[in-house]
Amino acid sequence: MNKVLLVDDDIDLTAMLSQYLVREGFDVHAVHDGEAGALEAVSRPYSIVVLDIMMPRVSGIEALRRIRSTSQVPVLMLTARGDNIDRIVGLDMGADDYVPKPCTPGELVARIRAILRRTEGREPASTPVASGAKQLQVGPLILSPGSRSATWQGRPLELTGTEFTLLEVLARQAGQLVSKQDISLQAFGQPLARFDRRIDVHISSIRQKLGLRSDGQSWIESVRGRGYQLLVD
Numbered sequence: 001m002n003k004v005l006l007v008d009d010d011i012d013l014t015a016m017l018s019q020y021l022v023r024e025g026f027d028v029h030a031v032h033d034g035e036a037g038a039l040e041a042v043s044r045p046y047s048i049v050v051l052d053i054m055m056p057r058v059s060g061i062e063a064l065r066r067i068r069s070t071s072q073v074p075v076l077m078l079t080a081r082g083d084n085i086d087r088i089v090g091l092d093m094g095a096d097d098y099v100p101k102p103c104t105p106g107e108l109v110a111r112i113r114a115i116l117r118r119t120e121g122r123e124p125a126s127t128p129v130a131s132g133a134k135q136l137q138v139g140p141l142i143l144s145p146g147s148r149s150a151t152w153q154g155r156p157l158e159l160t161g162t163e164f165t166l167l168e169v170l171a172r173q174a175g176q177l178v179s180k181q182d183i184s185l186q187a188f189g190q191p192l193a194r195f196d197r198r199i200d201v202h203i204s205s206i207r208q209k210l211g212l213r214s215d216g217q218s219w220i221e222s223v224r225g226r227g228y229q230l231l232v233d
Contacts, residue, residue, distance in 0.1 A: 002047035002116060006030040007037030007063065008078065009055045017050075020105035026112075034058030038066035041073060048112055048119075052078040052101075053086045061089055068094040074119045074161050076111055078103070084197075091201040096162040098198075114189065119148065119161030138174040139233050143167065152210060162187070163206050166199065170220065170230035179227040203228055 035058040053060035077090040077098040136143040140153040150157040184192035
């Protein structure tokens with residue numbers, strides 16, 4: 001049974017979401033402030049953390065920073081509807097996805113299951129990313145889909161679940177331009193929504209982790225308005 005840590009200071013909302021998640025087959029533990037949530041997330045094994053951004057004492061962004069300092073557990077952020085800044089900051093710091101509040105329990109469950117499929121290496125049948133557990137090597141990059149692990153230039157490469165999925169999409173089509181729409185369909189199993197910057201923010205984070213090529217250029221090239229391409233030496 002997948003264990004969900006729900007961190008939100010809205011006690012009534014937390015109770016309602018917890019009941020729904022339990023009915024959907026999840027094991028749920030809830031806490032109501034960011035400090036307790038960050039400590040709980042790194043103290044026990046959870047399949048995913050659902051983390052509200054707006055909380056007293058320690059915000060969701062700070063809680064995410066503390067979690068990411070020691071753990072790569074998948075994190076789904078709950079953000080105020082229309083607050084793009086919080087979403088971008090959260091994704092840039094390693095969140096796997098976000099859901100705008102107020103959200104329906106059904107939407108939350110759907111997002112949780114999508115993240116778990118990606119991070120556990122079990123993609124939907126319609127998504128061509130998962131093609132077995134065989135290692136994928138592109139230049140100095142080695143991806144192991146079965147264990148969701150990566151090495152870069154002979155060293156372990158720390159990636160969030162979403163970053164791994166996006167990098168795998170590009171690696172399987174290395175040297176080719178992949179449109180954002182195709183990336184969204186292959187990585188997330190859904191069309192790219194208008195004004196959705198998740199892909200851009202995650203790609204930016206991956207670029208930082210890969211560093212620069214010997215010519216000073218990024219390993220992931222962007223073509224404005226079209227998509228991204230993983231370069232091959």
